[in-house]
Amino acid sequence: MGRILDLIVDLATALIVARMLAGAVKGFFRSGPSRFTSHTTAAPPREEQRTATAGETVRDPVCGMFVSTELSHSLRWHGTVLHFCSEECLERYRKSASA
Numbered sequence: 001m002g003r004i005l006d007l008i009v010d011l012a013t014a015l016i017v018a019r020m021l022a023g024a025v026k027g028f029f030r031s032g033p034s035r036f037t038s039h040t041t042a043a044p045p046r047e048e049q050r051t052a053t054a055g056e057t058v059r060d061p062v063c064g065m066f067v068s069t070e071l072s073h074s075l076r077w078h079g080t081v082l083h084f085c086s087e088e089c090l091e092r093y094r095k096s097a098s099a
């Protein structure tokens with residue numbers, strides 16, 4: 001009787017492993033190079049990403065953190081626009097610059 005149970009367990013594990021492998025293979029082809037599927041898809045996902053992350057990444061002069069120009073707190077300062085990660089950094093820069 002024990003042998004039959006072992007067989008069932010073996011079969012079950014084999015099924016799980018096979019399913020995982022199939023999923024991995026599917027995932028590989030999905031994340032693989034898009035040139036194989038680009039003929040059928042309307043818009044490549046890279047274009048969407050570019051529009052979503054439009055703008056530059058600049059350095060916050062106060063804390064040195066990199067911030068997106070679209071999400072940053074910007075300050076026009078002597079003809080140039082400075083970008084800060086937070087209102088706090090902006091105020092700190094303004095105070096130190098005017099002092």
Ligand SMILES: [Zn+2]
Nearest residue numbers: 060063085089
């Ligand atoms: Zn900052």
